[in-house]
Amino acid sequence: MDELQSLEQAQAAALAALEAVNDEAALEAWRIAHLGRSAPVMLAFSRLGQAPKELRPQIGQAANRVKQALEEAFAARAQALKEAALQRSLTAERLDVTLPGRRPAQGSLHIETQTLREMYRIFGEMGFQVFRAPDVETDENNFTALNIPPYHPARDMWDTFYTTNPGVLLRTHTSPGQIRAMRQFAPQPIRVVLPGMCYRYEQASSRKDIQFTQVELLAVGYHITFGDFKGTLRDFAQRIFGESLRTRLRPSYFPFTEPSAEMDVECVICRGKGCALCKGSGWLEIMGCGMVHPTVLQNGGYDPAKFSGFAAGIGPGRVAMLRHAIEDLRAFYINDVRFLEQF
Amino acid sequence: MKIPLSWLRDYVEIDLSLEELARRLTMAGLEVEEIRLVGLPMPPANPTGIPHEFNYTGLSWEPDKIVVAQIDEVMPHPNADRLVLCRLNDGTAEQTVLTGAPNLFEYKGRGPLPAPLKVAYAKEGARIYDGHQPGQVLTTLKRAKIRGIESYSMVCSEKELGISEEHEGIIILDADAPTGMPLVDYMGDAVLDISILPNMARNACVLGVAREVSALTGRPLRLPERRVPAIGPAVEGLARIEISEPEYNPRFTLGLIRGVKPQPSPYWVQRRLRLAGMRPINSIVDATNYVMLETCQPLHAFDYGVLTRRAGGKAPTILTRRAAPGEKLTTLDGVERSLDEFTVLVCDTAGALSIAGVMGGAESEVTEATTDVLLEGASWNFINIRRTVGAQKLNSEAAYRFARGVHPELAPYGVQLGLERMALWSGGQIAAGLVDAYPLPQADPEVALTAQDVTRALDIHLSLEEIAALLSRLGFTCRTEGETLYAKTPPNRLDIGEGLVGRADLIEEIARLVGFDNLPYTRLADPLPPPVEEDSTLWAEEHLRDVLAGLGLREVITFRMTSAEREARLYLPGSPELEAPYIRLANPISPERAVMRRSLLASVLEVLERNIRLRDRLAFFEIGPVFLPVEGQTLPDEAGRVVIALSGRREVPAWNEAASGNMDFYDLKGIIESLLDGLHIRGAEYEPAGSDIFHPGKCARVRLGEQVLGVFGELHPIVKARYDFLAAPVLAADLHLSALLEASPAGYTASSVSPYPPVLEDLAVVVDEAIPAGQVAEAIRQGGGRLLAGVRLFDIYRGEQIGPGKKSLAYNLTYQAPDRTLTDQDAAGIRQRIIRRLEQDLGARLRS
Known part of the structure; x- marks a missing residue:
């Protein structure tokens, strides 16, 4: 019975010692001490032959029990130690997530490009395709063919940069593109968007610059009405500024359209209540537009008795200013990186 | 207006x-x-x-504080010569009011006035503008003692009531103004x-x-009535008109009034003129301006006595003609003007009197002493007036209207109204009749219109009667014949055209009166037109922008107007670009922006320069045109360019990383290689290039076959020094947009990824220093053939082990077949072919 007692004592001592084990090395030492070749339980196995025959099964079973218990305890302890070690390392590796991230070099598209694309997309879905025309134009295309003969008072509406080559100027609007598109496609119907850089000889201010991008819209067809013109432009304005915004058309004058109008959109900031941006009126002027003048249709190669159409001119710069609360249009072509990075 | x-x-x-x-x-x-x-x-x-x-x-104006009052007596101030005391009745009580108004001094000490003066009276607590401060500063009248006399109210000037800037004296109202009436009720406006x-x-x-x-x-229009009969001896024979060029002067009308006495106009006339932005002068000139503001017809008053004297006592003849070569005229503003061949003059037999429709001359002007007035109402060619205004840099209220067009029918109407006002405000007797020359009568178009035309244009249904009713309100005379309406343009407008143009003009008027906002909204129902060809290049260009932005570059858009001097910074001395022709502006806004750019690179480098201290790493691109004049071509070539400019750190600095090195030639080349990949351009070649801009050893031309796509490199130190750049190299590329887009295939195919494992091995070869790496790689590719799937240079070594004048290039090679696993023998065979090719073509040897 001494053997049985000492096995129990060995088990108790080993389990107690295991309690104190706190790292891999101590665990290995414990394993050698309590499950190694000279551990008490192992010695009990080797002494089994010397025990009285009738006691052998009892002692053998007890030794097995103790060995199994110690092995299980060892495995459990090893697992616990592993988990604790993982926990410690996870804790040790904790980062300050509020430190700044490491940024890749970033590129960007100019806000004007982004705005233009959005306009192309909206008009594209209505069937308008992009058609481009040159910056340096003839007086004929920029004025005369658009129903603005030389010395006509309407020429006062555009302060023009002329080149030293007589009859050649910097286009003051994208409307000469109307003439180019019409002459190219007549008598086919047309639906085009004419983007381009335009130039005006005037004092630069926060609202205008000597160079600016304009997008012209032109539709010519057999059954195009004032209603189509109103509907298309309202659809555009609501898609680019917001579905719920009201629009209105005010009669205006351009020599190449009749009737001519200015389109106003409800102020994007105050929604019609009156603020500094809309100067209290609740409305913002966003484009000049109208039905194509019969003389212009004729100059473009269309029979005004059969064809009708509409045209509009919109500044993507103005659109971007309103949508992003940009205060000064002149920022667009100065290209300060602190401005560019915001888009 | x-x-x-x-x-x-x-x-x-x-x-x-x-x-x-x-x-x-x-x-x-x-x-x-x-x-x-x-x-x-x-x-x-x-x-x-x-x-x-x-x-x-x-x-x-507060109705209870600002009223019509009457001054019954003007008395001297006991302690101040420059002030007077007024005994004033404000309708409820008598007040004593202190004022320094100079226009009351003539009444001082005369005792009770037989005709009391009607004035604008502001009581204590009234809010008015401070007359003594510039601009409009609100003030509230308070009780104060001025030189010993208590003051609590005021008789007002126009400035104090916000009517005009006039503060020379107080307002003297017309005698019939009702004392005690709130001023706002009497003349609030x-x-x-x-x-x-x-x-x-x-x-x-x-x-x-x-x-x-x-x-x-829909309220009726009440035209001004004429009440003064023209009963003087007829003007016929008292003046004659000769028009030499009716195209410039379609009509000229004269009327005469005798026995006038120029004087200040009634107060209400002066007030209206000031409110409309004009200065009252005297009752004759005011009558001409009043009628112009009323009807659009400018008038000009001549002193008939002066004209008669100039005509040697005979009836004067007024001539209109173009200026003679070298002719000069001194206008009312005292400027002697050189006249153009298109300037039209109003003259008499003694010489020029005025620039037609723009400004008069001094001599024949109406003065205090004038008794007889010859009144001119004319019509002029509006385009010519505009030209004259532009050439003389001279404008006037008359020219403003003539340059926009005044209908000739208005001339006699205006003259008659003008004579009437003169008679009412200056006395005198109007001569019967007019002298009227009308050699080029205005044909007022009669425009045909149907109800269907209106529906087709505006999507609304109006009957012919409804259309006629709308147009009649604007003065059109309408008649219908069957289904067609004929609308005759009223004789006060020149903006209605003939035929289809006239029809569009009328439809605009109908739309305006109905209200644009009351017309329906529809969506385009016409069939879609065929596609536009230009579209594909636009989207290719937009794709290029996406590729460049994806490579970490920021897009800029720069001014296209620049100066030759600004672009000259870019070129080394002797560069032919310095002599190249520009599109020059005839009227530049500043010398800095006098030509259209020839170089987009110059513009983008200016952007880089402006930002150089703002960030550690700068990388910009722009896609846009340059303007190249072409001999024999009216318009220049607008050639698209793609420009890249880089400077500074390779990577954005981070707190936990040592700062990276500066970008160099190879960073730029990497961007260009990636750009070409993005456009699916294969087989581009790079070769050393000479340049007027770049470092001679760090500049390359990129080519696809014979087509040059562009040049790039590091800025030449001399060029770089001309800009405010930092120590880091400045890298730039100037590429041809159209060449890139043409080189970019419209479509491309993808190859499948081989499922068989690749064989990887390294190869180091020693070649002469002079042999470009590109040739070595090319020889490897040729030797390796189709089974060589990848070649990547990973090291260059120079040193003792391989001897002077040599370099060793080490490559990772990937062999792979699409249809099988390569054997060791396969790999050895490829390797042998590569080595043989390197030895034969380049005299290379394997580095052991």
């Missing part, structure tokens, strides 16, 4: 609120830019919660400042706007 509301009401009844009137006018194309209150109260906020749609300025569109020249006058109000509201 400044329109006083009270004046407008002379011709049309208005029962709309001020705000509603302004809105209706604006929505009919007469945009009200400002409403200046001159006494009237500010309208209440409208029910939708929008305070006011229009921009209000000016002053409202508002001035609508209306922007006049070029095709609405007819509305640059009060009657024009009144006609629009009448058309918009």
